[in-house]
Amino acid sequence: QLQLQESGPGLLKPSETLSLTCTVSGGSVTTDSFLWGWTRQPPGKGLEWIGDIFYSGTAYYNPSLKSRVTISVDTSKNQISLKLRSVTAADTAIYYCARAKRPWIDYWGQGTLVTVSS
Amino acid sequence: QSVLTQEASVSGTVGQKVTLSCSGDSNNIGSYSVGWYQQISHGVPKTVMFGNSLSSGIPDRFSGSESGTTAYLTISGLQPEDEAYYYCSTWDSTLSARLFGGGTKVTVL
Numbered sequence: 001q002l003q004l005q006e007s008g009p010g011l012l013k014p015s016e017t018l019s020l021t022c023t024v025s026g027g028s029v030t031t032d033s034f035l036w037g038w039t040r041q042p043p044g045k046g047l048e049w050i051g052d053i054f055y056s057g058t059a060y061y062n063p064s065l066k067s068r069v070t071i072s073v074d075t076s077k078n079q080i081s082l083k084l085r086s087v088t089a090a091d092t093a094i095y096y097c098a099r100a101k102r103p104w105i106d107y108w109g110q111g112t113l114v115t116v117s118s
Numbered sequence: 119q120s121v122l123t124q125e126a127s128v129s130g131t132v133g134q135k136v137t138l139s140c141s142g143d144s145n146n147i148g149s150y151s152v153g154w155y156q157q158i159s160h161g162v163p164k165t166v167m168f169g170n171s172l173s174s175g176i177p178d179r180f181s182g183s184e185s186g187t188t189a190y191l192t193i194s195g196l197q198p199e200d201e202a203y204y205y206c207s208t209w210d211s212t213l214s215a216r217l218f219g220g221g222t223k224v225t226v227l
Contacts, residue, residue, distance in 0.1 A: 037216070047155070047163065047205050049216040060214050096163070103209035103216070104153035104168035111162055 002027040004097045004109035012116050018084040022097030022109060029078050030055045035100040036080045038071060040093040041111075048093075052100060053080065087116045121146065122206055122219035129225040130196045138222045140189040140206030146217055150209045152189035154182060157221075158202040166204070167191065193224070201226045 008020035022036070029036055037052030051061040053071045061069050070083045084091060097109035123141040130136040140152055151169035158164075165173040167182040179195045189208075193200055206219040 039216075039218075041160075046203075046221045047157075047207075047218045049207075049218060052216060060216075062215060063213060100216070103150040103207070104165070105155070105163075105207065106165055106168065106173070108163050108165070 002099065002107050004099065004107060006095060006097045006109045006112040008112060008114070010113055010115060012087055012114065013118055014088050014116060015086055016116075018082070018087050018091065018095075018114055018116075020082045020095055020097075020112065020114070022080045022082075024078045024080070024099075027099075029073055029080060030075050033101055035060075035102060036071075036073065037098055037100060038080075038082045039096045039098055039105075041096070042090070042093040050082065050084075050095075089116050092116045121210065121213075121217050122208070124204075124206060124219035124222045126220070127223045127225065129227055130193075131227050132196060132198065134196050135192065135194045136196055136224065137193075138191045138204055138206075138224070140191075140219050142187050142189075142208065142217070144187060145212040146187075146208050146210040147184065147189055148187045149211050151184060152182070152206050152208045154180075154189075154191045155205045155207065156202045157205065158199075160203075163205065196224075196226055198226050200224060 003025045035052040038050040051071045053059040068085045094111040096111045098105045099107040154167040155163040203221045205221045
């Protein structure tokens with residue numbers, strides 16, 4: 001059974017860089033045709049897609065976040081990573097790692113809460 | 119504002135059939151099939167359907183369909199445990215982006 005586990009700091013100050021890692025177990029990030037990505041959910045709001053990446057490195061990003069986001073794959077560690085620069089309080093959310101086979105998401109991580117506060 | 123449009127809320131009694139809709143355009147629902155995700159009490163989203171296929175472990179009272187640029191999720195025989203938010207999602211070929219609808223809250227009366 002595929003499992004995805006997010007990890008990273010839960011509290012950041014404004015202007016810092018959010019860095020999260022998703023460790024994949026029970027499967028490989030190098031499996032053909034699958035995208036690995038991040039979706040977030042601000043408190044009390046709906047789901048917002050951040051971006052997806054193929055293990056080859058081809059990445060797709062939410063246009064509204066593209067200037068601040070980088071998603072990468074580490075095949076040696078079977079992990080994907082998210083970096084979101086210059087965070088503000090509006091970036092406070094639960095961040096979910098997910099696997100997708102376009103156009104659907106089939107597996108979700110448990111999510112990790114990131115709070116941005118001074 | 120979401121590019122995929124969902125009802126804010128839908129309600130029904132136990133055993134009733136309810137249908138949720140998700141409206142898009144030719145660049146998204148008109149080109150790609152839709153996934154539906156259930157989120158109970160703001161917990162982890164669970165994949166309910168992808169296209170017309172049920173995800174593993176999902177009861178067969180859930181079904182999906184699509185017509186043109188609108189997708190539908192039907193719950194036939196609503197149960198108390200179906201009370202949740204439901205989000206639709208698909209890919210958009212023009213934006214090269216994944217889209218989510220704003221979510222529909224299903225209430226079991």
